[in-house]
Amino acid sequence: MTKPIIEVKDLAKNFGKNQVLKDITEQVTPGQVIVVIGPSGSGKSTFLRCLNLLETPTSGEVDFAGENLTTLDTKRVNELREQMGMVFQSFNLFPNMTVLENIKLAPMKVKHVDDATATKRAHELLKQVNLDDHADAFPASLSGGQAQRVAIARSLAMDPKVMLFDEPTSALDPEMVGEVLSVMQQLAEQGMTMVVVTHEMGFAKSVADRVWFMADGYIQENSTPDDFFSNPQTERAQDFLSKILM
C-alpha cells in the first residue's frame, strides 16, 4: 500500500465550548479523490481547514507527507501550505489585481519565480480552465463560475500535491456549477489528490474514490461512492440521504 500523503490522527477542534470536531482519524493516499459530505454544521469545512492549519486543531495530529503540521514552526508550515492548494466557497480572488496578477502573485513572491516564467505558466493554467481571454480582467468583472475557475488556476500555480476544495460550487448560480465541476473532474483525471467538501452528489458519485460522510463531529462512514449511496451503513447517513433529492 502506498504511503498516505495526509494522515489525520485523533483530530479534535473546539470553538470555545462548542466541540466541532470530536475524534477523527483518517488518511488520504496520493491520487485519491475524497469527497466529504454531510449535513450543514457537521464540521466539514472546519475539518478541511484543519488540514492546512487555517484552523489550529485543539488536539490530535495532522500529518502531511510524513510531517506533523501541529508541531512545526510557522516557516515550515508556510512551506508545506504551498503544496496544499485551497479553493474557497467565496473564491477570495484579490480584487485589486488582474486575473493574471492573481495567479502570478504567489509563485513570484513565495517561490521567487521570474516574471516571464510566471506569466507563461499563468497563461497555461488559464488555458486549462478555459479563461485565457480574461487574463487582463479584474475579478469584479467575472461571473461566479469564471472567478472560481481563476481561483483553481491560482492554486494550481503553486504546483500543489493536494487540492482542498471547500464547497467550491455553493455560491454559484446553478448554470455555472457545471463549468467548475468539469474543471475539477479534469483535474482528478490528471491524477491530482483532492479533498472536496461539497453538496454535489453527482460529482461525488462519478469522481470520488472514497466518500467520507461526516456528522456530529465524526466521520461516520468511509466507503466507496457506490456503497455509500446504495447501501449506507449508519442510520445518520440513511437519514441524510433520504432527505436529499437524488
Place this chain on the structure above:
Amino acid sequence: MKKRLILFFALLLALVTGFTALTTTANAATDNSLTKIEKKGTLVMGTSPDYPPYEFQATVHGKTKIVGMDVAVGQKIAKDMGVKLVVKSMSFDSLLVALQTGKVDMVISGMNPTPARRKNVAFTHTYYQGGYSIVINKSDKGIYKNKDSFVGKTIGAQTGSTMYNESKKQTSGTTVKGMTSVSDLILALQSHKIQGVAMEKPSAQAYVANNKELAAIPSDFNLSASDTSASVAFAKGSTALVNKANKSVDQIKQQNLVNKAYLPAAGKYLKTNTVNTSMFHYWKAFLTGIEYTLIITVCSVFFGFILGVLLSLARMARGGVFKTALRWLATAYVEFIRGTPMMVQVMFVYFGLGLIVNLPALTSGIIAISLNSGAYVAEYIRGGINSVDNGQTEAARSLGMSSGATLRYVVLPQALKNIWPSLGNEFITLIKDSSIVSIIGVSELIFQSNIVRSDTYRGVAPIAVIMVLYFILTFTASRILNYFERRMQHD
C-alpha cells in the same frame, strides 16, 4: 480597568518627573558660559521681530532680515565678545523658554527685567529706559487721555509682556485683552475690537509715524524703573557672560548709542519698509512660506504614514507577553497623542526634547507633526486592515505566503484603497495644521504672513493672501489625491 488606569497614570507621572529632573540638571551647569560662546564663535540671539523699532523684519536688497535697535545692541555685544551674531526669531511667549532650554544664548526683545523674570533668567544692566504709550485710533483722539479713560472699554497688550500685566493691575473697570503679536493688536484696534493698545513708547511712535489713522497718548502708568527699562537676558547662572555683556551695555548707555545711532538707523529701515506695501512686493516671503509649509507637510505625511503602519500593526499584535506589551504601548501612544493638543506637542518636542538633543526648529516641527499624524494614520490603517475580508488573508496564506507577505502584497494594498479618502483628508489637514509650527519660529506660511503684516503695517491683506495660497495648496492636493483614487478603482 481601574488598575490599568492607575498604572497608566503612574507611568505618566514617572515620565514627567524624569523630564523635570532633566531640566534641573541642565540648569545647574557650571559657569563656563563665556568660554563656551567664544569657542562656538557665535552668539545666538532670540527675539520676537514684530515690535518696531525694537525689532522687526525689513526687506533689504530683496532679502528679508531682522533689524531694529535690539539687533544693533546684540551686534555690539557679539562684536565685543569677538563672535558672530545669529538672530533667531520666535514668538515672545517662547523666548524665555528657548533661553532656558539652550535654544538661544541670549534674548533681546525689548524685555523688561521684572522680578518675576529674574527668578528664571539673568539680566544685564538696562540698555534703554523707555516708557509706555497707548496707541488709539486717531478718530478717538480727545475721548481717551490716558489709561484711566478706558473704563468699560478694552485695552490690548502683547501676551506675556509687562504691559499686559501692568494694564491688568493698574486699571479698573477696563478689560485687558492679550494677543501674541502687536500687529494683531493693531488690527484689532483698527477694527474697533479694542480701543487702545499699550506698548513701549518707541514702538508706539513707530506705529503712529507709519499709519495715519493711529495716534499715541501717554499711558500714565505708575511704573518702577525695571518695568520700563529693557535688558538683555541670559541663562541663569551664566555670570561670566552677563558680566562681559554688561561692559557693552554700559558703553551703549554712556555714549547714548540707542538714541543717537540705533533708533535713527531703525527708523530708516521702517521708512524703506513702508515705501512699498503691495503684497506682490513680498512674493518672496510668501514663496518661502509655501516652501516650508510643503516641506513640513510632505515630510510629516511620509514619516507619519510609516509610523502609522507600525503603530497599527503593533495595535493588532496578539499573543505572548511581548506582543501584548507592544499592543499596550501602541494603544497608550495613540490615546495620548490624540488626547493632547498638537500645539503642546510641537512645543514639547522643540523645548523638551531640546534638553537632550538640540534640534533645529524645522526638524522639531517635522518630528512633532509626524508623531501626531502617525497616531491618527494608525487608526485609519487599523480600520482599513479590518475592512479587508478575512478570506483574502486565508487565500494568501493557503498559497503558502507568510503573514508578512500577506500583509504587504494582499491586505495593505486593499486597506490603502479603502482608507485613501481618509488618508487624503489627513494630508489636507496637515497642510493646514503645519501652521502650528509657526510658534517655534519655522518660516512657514502663517509665520511669513505675520512678518509681512508687521513689515507693512497692513493687517488684513497678508491674511487674505495666505488664505488664497492655502486654498490653492489644498485644492491641488485634493485633485491629485482624487486622481489616484480613481486609478485604484477596479470595481
